[in-house]
Amino acid sequence: MFRKYLFSVDHKIIGLQYALTSLVFLLVGFMLALVFRWQLAYPGAPIPIVGSLFGDLNAPGGIMLPEFYNQLVAMHGTIMVFLAVVPLSVGTFGNYLVPLQIGATDMAFPRLNMSSYWLYAAGGVVMVASFFVPGGAANSGWTSYPPLADIATTGQTFWLVGMFLLILSSLFGSINMITTIVQLRAPGLTWFRLPFFVWAQLVTAFLLLLAFPPLQGAAILQAADRLVGTSFFLPSGLVVSGQVVDRAGGGSPLLWQHLFWFLAHPEVYVLILPAMGIVAEIIANNTRKPLWGYRVMVYGVCFLGFMSFTVWAHHMFITGMGTVISAFFQTTTMIISIPSVMVLTALVLSLYGGSIRFNPPMAFALAFLPMFGIGGLTGLPLGLAASDIPLHDTMYVVGHFHYVVAPGTIFALLAGIYYWYPKATGRMMNTTLGWIHFAGSFVCMNIIFLPMFVLGLAGVNRRLYDGGMQYAHVQDVLHFNVWMSHAAFCLALFQLPFIVNVFVSLRFGRRVGANPWQATTLEWTAAPSPPIAHGNFDVVPVVYREAYDYSVPGADNDFLPQNRTATP
């Protein structure tokens, strides 16, 4: 029992463990956002329904204190990025699907895979526990900039410990993923026959492998600053609350920013690449034709991965780093937009001339394209120093990256859940509930995030706990906050059909065979639904053709499985 479900080494069980845990964290992160969205819409008004749960230290009489607002925002970011989206896209989809898509019986190191999950779970427990220590959870933002983070309350130490565990988890996971893809591809599955999703996971794993350790180093240094009194990130003569801090000094707060963004910019691509992979699979399947420019997409995604290590300082244009360095980083930033546009364009062109099947996964995948497009294009002004300087730290930035991650990545992940649910359970999810979920989420997401650009351009700073009440120049736009918050509450309601759907379909969903979507890749064509508990396949498949042989002229079917021999 323990071995089978709790401490399983089977990649499918581990994938489902990741799925359950990360979806719970997605919900937790979302609920934190709902609480502070109330505060932004109605600053100073008592929080309804849940207000009394937070205690007098956080919200006396249900009225949120600034310190509590900071905790909510910092932990919303941390939970969403490190505990929800990355584990969902890499831990869940990567773990579950990559071995199936490449025809492997398991990940290359099954026990390491199990330890990845448990390190992630431990990191999550530490992060959640931090809400209950004196001073509450980390409150210096998800970026944890020193010197503020160095002198923050105990929650920050928990944050560092949690991050350390999470980084270790994704490090083990990425070693496993790369080794699996390189070593365990089925006979005949050459590199350019890999489904695009596998390529996306491979590049993502390299980013996790090489970008996360520097933050681990940085976390060690910040922990030393906090616990043993070093001053790596504390400058000389720092004054806190009117007192000169009694430290040796001589440190550099900018050092943290460099180390953090060296991780966190590749991290952005960790968030987006698996989403692109999921969308590519669903689009190819539902347009019933091969991806347009598969090789271009593969080259694009590899180039994207490489370039993502060279752009980190575009988050730091206002640190006074000088025009030469700014020029370098804005050039690399403009260059990195090229492969992103290449991949997105290829996906859009794939739609052309297809006889498109519309279903909930396809709807989410199609919505991903314009949503990610908006997120990406609004990023361009942030990549150029001249336009970034006025926009930096405004709501515009929040709107930009939420468009990339929320209606972008999260839509793709939801698409993936609807698409691969029958593979994991042997049953379809309910289509009607799926459409309600999609339509409601799509409308609400846009009402939440589109006004953020307006707010940002009007000059609303992103870190104000009253939403900017005391600034005269933003009074004309603050009414948007009410709309945005109500849309956020509606978004929560529209997730109910999804939650119901996931659980009810488990029992009452329509039973399906191995390949309900008539797809070509191995997870559908060679493995039953759900795949065999240990070993995935009845016989290890042999691959004879490319990943997306849809509508091959002269074929007896409009799809030719990768493991099918006879040429039409």
Next chain:
Amino acid sequence: MIELPYNAEVRPDTGVTSQQLGMWLFLASEVMLFGALFSSYALLRGGAMSWPDQSSLVNLPLAAVNTVVLIVSSVAILRARTRVRIGDIAGFRRAMAATVVLGLVFLAIKGVEYAGELGEGLRPSTSNFLGLYFVMTSLHALHVAIGVKVNAYLAWPGASRWAREPARFTGRVEAAALYWNFIDIIWILMFITLYVI
């Protein structure tokens, strides 16, 4: 548990075993971890108003001895690797035991160094140099300790696996040797950076 292919035998089209590839990938991430710390050192030292005379604070002679100890242990583990490859398990055990003992000697000398510095009232909080010195060398010592534990396991209880799965066991020894040589190289870089220059 399922037997996965190419764990200990070379996959013809990639030319590596999963064990080897996994260890190389792990070491790549370690390069980034220590690289971040060395970069922090460079940035903090480069931006500092004043920097202490390093060799007057730390114990250069002891560290030099330690460098020799670690290099000899690296040679020993390479000998262990050669022995296990040709199937001389007794010879492997002797060489691996020597590696373990030398690793423990390294840690002991490092402990003496720390005791000396703490005895002189030098703390990580005293200056950024000492902070980096303590953080970097203790992180390295942690790596050495993990290596010693793995090597000890391979030398004694683990070696019984050789009879059952010679290829897999040999692969593990090779991976352990790679790791041990890597932390030796890291130490040499630390010795130069934190003690000599």
